[in-house]
Amino acid sequence: MKPIKGVNIATANCGIKFKNRDDLLLVTFDTEANVAGVFTSSSMPAAPITWCKNNIKHGTAKALIVNAGNANAFTGKAGEVAVFKTAEKISECLPCDTSQIFISSTGVIGEPLKYELITAAIPHLIENLNNDEESWSKASKAIMTTDTKPKFISKTCKILDKDITLTGFAKGSGMIQPNMATMLGYIFCDANISSQALSVILKEINEDSFNAITVDSDQSTNDTVLLFATKASNHAFIDNAHDDNLADFKKALKEIMLHLAKMIVVDGEGATKLIEITVKGAENKIQAKKVAFSIGNSPLVKTAIAGCDPNWGRIVMAVGKSEVASCPETLIVKIGDYQLTQNGAKHPDYNEDAVHEYLKNDKVTITIDLGVHPHEDSKQATIWTCDLNDGNIKINKDYRS
Amino acid sequence: MKPIKGVNIATANCGIKFKNRDDLLLVTFDTEANVAGVFTSSSMPAAPITWCKNNIKHGTAKALIVNAGNANAFTGKAGEVAVFKTAEKISECLPCDTSQIFISSTGVIGEPLKYELITAAIPHLIENLNNDEESWSKASKAIMTTDTKPKFISKTCKILDKDITLTGFAKGSGMIQPNMATMLGYIFCDANISSQALSVILKEINEDSFNAITVDSDQSTNDTVLLFATKASNHAFIDNAHDDNLADFKKALKEIMLHLAKMIVVDGEGATKLIEITVKGAENKIQAKKVAFSIGNSPLVKTAIAGCDPNWGRIVMAVGKSEVASCPETLIVKIGDYQLTQNGAKHPDYNEDAVHEYLKNDKVTITIDLGVHPHEDSKQATIWTCDLNDGNIKINKDYRS
Numbered sequence: 001m002k003p004i005k006g007v008n009i010a011t012a013n014c015g016i017k018f019k020n021r022d023d024l025l026l027v028t029f030d031t032e033a034n035v036a037g038v039f040t041s042s043s044m045p046a047a048p049i050t051w052c053k054n055n056i057k058h059g060t061a062k063a064l065i066v067n068a069g070n071a072n073a074f075t076g077k078a079g080e081v082a083v084f085k086t087a088e089k090i091s092e093c094l095p096c097d098t099s100q101i102f103i104s105s106t107g108v109i110g111e112p113l114k115y116e117l118i119t120a121a122i123p124h125l126i127e128n129l130n131n132d133e134e135s136w137s138k139a140s141k142a143i144m145t146t147d148t149k150p151k152f153i154s155k156t157c158k159i160l161d162k163d164i165t166l167t168g169f170a171k172g173s174g175m176i177q178p179n180m181a182t183m184l185g186y187i188f189c190d191a192n193i194s195s196q197a198l199s200v201i202l203k204e205i206n207e208d209s210f211n212a213i214t215v216d217s218d219q220s221t222n223d224t225v226l227l228f229a230t231k232a233s234n235h236a237f238i239d240n241a242h243d244d245n246l247a248d249f250k251k252a253l254k255e256i257m258l259h260l261a262k263m264i265v266v267d268g269e270g271a272t273k274l275i276e277i278t279v280k281g282a283e284n285k286i287q288a289k290k291v292a293f294s295i296g297n298s299p300l301v302k303t304a305i306a307g308c309d310p311n312w313g314r315i316v317m318a319v320g321k322s323e324v325a326s327c328p329e330t331l332i333v334k335i336g337d338y339q340l341t342q343n344g345a346k347h348p349d350y351n352e353d354a355v356h357e358y359l360k361n362d363k364v365t366i367t368i369d370l371g372v373h374p375h376e377d378s379k380q381a382t383i384w385t386c387d388l389n390d391g392n393i394k395i396n397k398d399y400r401s
Numbered sequence: 402m403k404p405i406k407g408v409n410i411a412t413a414n415c416g417i418k419f420k421n422r423d424d425l426l427l428v429t430f431d432t433e434a435n436v437a438g439v440f441t442s443s444s445m446p447a448a449p450i451t452w453c454k455n456n457i458k459h460g461t462a463k464a465l466i467v468n469a470g471n472a473n474a475f476t477g478k479a480g481e482v483a484v485f486k487t488a489e490k491i492s493e494c495l496p497c498d499t500s501q502i503f504i505s506s507t508g509v510i511g512e513p514l515k516y517e518l519i520t521a522a523i524p525h526l527i528e529n530l531n532n533d534e535e536s537w538s539k540a541s542k543a544i545m546t547t548d549t550k551p552k553f554i555s556k557t558c559k560i561l562d563k564d565i566t567l568t569g570f571a572k573g574s575g576m577i578q579p580n581m582a583t584m585l586g587y588i589f590c591d592a593n594i595s596s597q598a599l600s601v602i603l604k605e606i607n608e609d610s611f612n613a614i615t616v617d618s619d620q621s622t623n624d625t626v627l628l629f630a631t632k633a634s635n636h637a638f639i640d641n642a643h644d645d646n647l648a649d650f651k652k653a654l655k656e657i658m659l660h661l662a663k664m665i666v667v668d669g670e671g672a673t674k675l676i677e678i679t680v681k682g683a684e685n686k687i688q689a690k691k692v693a694f695s696i697g698n699s700p701l702v703k704t705a706i707a708g709c710d711p712n713w714g715r716i717v718m719a720v721g722k723s724e725v726a727s728c729p730e731t732l733i734v735k736i737g738d739y740q741l742t743q744n745g746a747k748h749p750d751y752n753e754d755a756v757h758e759y760l761k762n763d764k765v766t767i768t769i770d771l772g773v774h775p776h777e778d779s780k781q782a783t784i785w786t787c788d789l790n791d792g793n794i795k796i797n798k799d800y801r802s
Contacts, residue, residue, distance in 0.1 A: 040721075041722075041724075042718070042721035042722055043720070043721045043723075043724075043725075043726070043727045043728065044717050044718065044720060044721030044727070044728075044729050044732070045721070071714075073714065073717070074714060074717045074729055074742070074745065074746060074747075075745075075746050075747075076729070076730075076744050076745040076746030077744075077745075077746070078746065079746070108712075108714060109714025109715070109717055109718060110713060110714040110717065110742075110746070110747050111714075111747070112746075112747075216700045216701060217618075217698070217699070217700065218699050218700065218701050218715075218718060218719070218722065219718070219721070219722035220718065221714075221717070221718055221721055297618070298618070298619050299617045299618065299619065299700070299793075300617060300619050303793075303794055306794070311509075312511060313472070313474065313475060313509060313510025313511040313512075313622075314510070314619075316445050316474070316475045316510055316511065316622070317443070317445065317510060317619060317620070317621065317622055318619065319444070319445060320441075320443035320444050320445030320446070320620070320622055321442075321443055321619065321620035322444075323442075323444075324444075325444070326444045326445070327444065327445075328445050328475055328477070329477075331445070341475070341511075343477050343478075344475060344476075344477040344478075345475060345476050345477030345478075345479060345480070345511070345513075346475070346476075346511050346512070346513075388794060389794065390791045390794045390795065392700075392704075392794075393704055393707070393789060393790065393791045393793075393794055394791065
């Protein structure tokens with residue numbers, strides 16, 4: 001992980017839930033960073049989500065604080081107080097305006113957050129801020145809940161001949177994390193791009209990365225992705241998301257977000273395989289994605305793949321139930337390079353043994369051609385999911401008991 | 402199971418898949434029965450679905466044939482031929498018009514159906530038609546696939562002072578049955594009601610029974626419910642679904658359909674609990690049902706209940722992701738009689754141990770009051786589902802391997 005100029009990091013164990021590991025992360029910025037964010041669309045958003053959605057409008061950040069072990073979701077007025085007290089403490093110590101402080105929480109829903117543990121730790125965190133590789137590594141670990149490994153990546157790119165560094169880390173094992181809830185992702189860079197432009201770019205790439213994964217079809221009350229730009233690389237300010245000089249930056253950012261998104265899927269509880277599902281020939285991208293998620297969220301498809309069973313009839317079933325226009329005659333289903341269907345029936349050359357062997361791989365691709373519309377990028381979508389295994393059930397069934 | 406006047410039944414093993422058990426059911430009617438049906442909304446309907454949807458328009462039935470072990474779904478032209486050859490054989494042997502023959506298949510998707518095995522068995526079936534209790538019992542077993550037990554029920558009611566008998570049987574372990582696919586339900590009665598009226602009544606009750614259950618969120622290519630009326634009770638013909646004289650009949654039919662629907666859920670693979678979810682205070686019934694299914698299809702809610710874990714934050718999460726208008730402040734979540742939430746947070750009297758004990762029951766109720774609209778029947782919905790256990794994964798993962 002490459003440190004980003006203008007960013008300072010500290011982690012600590014504040015005792016909210018975990019023992020013997022850090023569960024609190026503070027990030028501060030030397031100067032105001034420009035910031036963009038995307039958040040859960042849940043109608044039951046956690047208190048820090050409501051807070052961040054308000055602050056993101058201003059577009060600048062001086063600090064980010066994240067706790068693991070408690071989601072501060074469905075905690076009523078007490079949850080709002082916890083967020084405000086945390087922001088107030090940081091704003092006093094740094095100092096900065098509370099509107100420049102971003103807050104995330106991840107963990108169990110409905111339990112009051114003992115914010116005093118957080119506010120008590122803040123002065124200590126501020127004294128220990130650092131920007132070396134070790135601090136970044138600790139940051140990616142402090143936000144983990146049921147994750148089995150930290151998820152991070154760095155990339156470099158050019159904007160206007162200046163070298164730009166991007167580093168991102170994330171946590172989560174699905175749309176919602178079975179034990180603790182929440183997907184969180186943070187990307188930092190030293191580019192000098194306006195928050196409006198960052199927001200446009202983040203939302204667009206998010207649709208094809210974090211918004212294109214599913215582990216269990218459940219959406220968290222706390223999902224958050226934040227993109228910070230410290231401006232420390234000193235290239236000429238860019239305000240337009242469609243500026244040609246951002247091409248390399250967008251490519252790097254997409255690689256980062258896609259990498260983190262796939263890492264989350266691979267770390268889905270009990271998962272043994274990454275499943276990539278591409279749907280082509282739909283009316284538009286939204287319809288293609290709907291079909292892809294219908295397959296990717298089908299427990300029957302996911303258990304079949306867990307068992308390396310080429311039970312492709314379940315894929316046809318999932319296309320059929322998706323409520324997207326399609327018909328058997330034009331539907332082509334592929335697993336890997338094997339074409340399974342033709343003219344509304346099993347392909348004459350279908351070789352079940354070969355597909356069974358293919359399904360033993362760690363990565364499996366499913367390609368659907370609805371055959372309803374021509375092949376164009378704007379009419380297709382790709383999503384990622386994992387298989388559904390007994391391990392997932394065990395983890396979720398035994399939680400807290 | 403009470404035999405219905407005017408109905409004849411025979412079963413046989415025709416060898417499509419199962420050995421040592423009947424896998425083929427033929428039902429014939431002494432005179433034309435009036436018939437209504439509801440079918441899967443899948444865009445990949447099985448060949449017998451397309452056949453039945455055409456025939457149901459005529460409204461009369463002389464025969465019903467059902468095979469277990471092969472769904473005849475996604476079988477292209479060959480599937481259509483299989484259906485036609487089957488109908489042709491029955492129409493020759495009975496004799497009757499092919500438009501009066503209803504056909505269902507359940508089993509694996511995408512495998513050609515060896516219809517010759519069925520047509521060869523038809524003369525033998527016709528020779529052995531019977532209407533005793535044993536035949537009805539055999540009928541309910543011949544259509545089973547992964548079902549662990551047959552599902553049937555009889556009721557009596559009055560129409561215009563005549564005694565009416567209704568008997569229904571069904572198969573399935575969910576929206577789709579993991580191993581074999583398909584929910585099938587057949588209800589027979591000796592009432593004298595027009596097919597148009599039967600259709601209106603069937604569709605209405607279906608919304609609150611078979612269309613209000615989920616095991617795994619997957620919808621079959623073959624789902625079918627058929628309601629036959631033999632007219633043998635000789636009451637005055639009723640053509641209007643809203644005729645007051647049908648009140649007792651509707652009540653009995655609803656009890657039958659609800660009973661069969663719940664039996665399907667209880668028999669869901671690996672299921673140990675029946676979960677009843679009621680959502681009140683929505684804008685309308687459709688919105689209420691959407692929230693109920695968001696909870697009932699959440700793997701995280703279902704695994705928590707499997708583990709008797711009162712992890713109600715997951716219920717809040719499922720309400721939040723349902724895309725139905727709601728807000729934390731007015732949301733009331735109950736498990737059994739225990740109120741868990743108030744004012745957007747955990748209820749002050751919440752007793753986790755008590756709810757944990759309650760969740761050890763075989764039947765669990767979850768009641769949601771969105772608090773968005775007043776309590777009225779038209780603004781609420783109830784659905785049924787089962788818990789999600791390792792057993793379900795094992796059954797589906799190991800299929801065919």
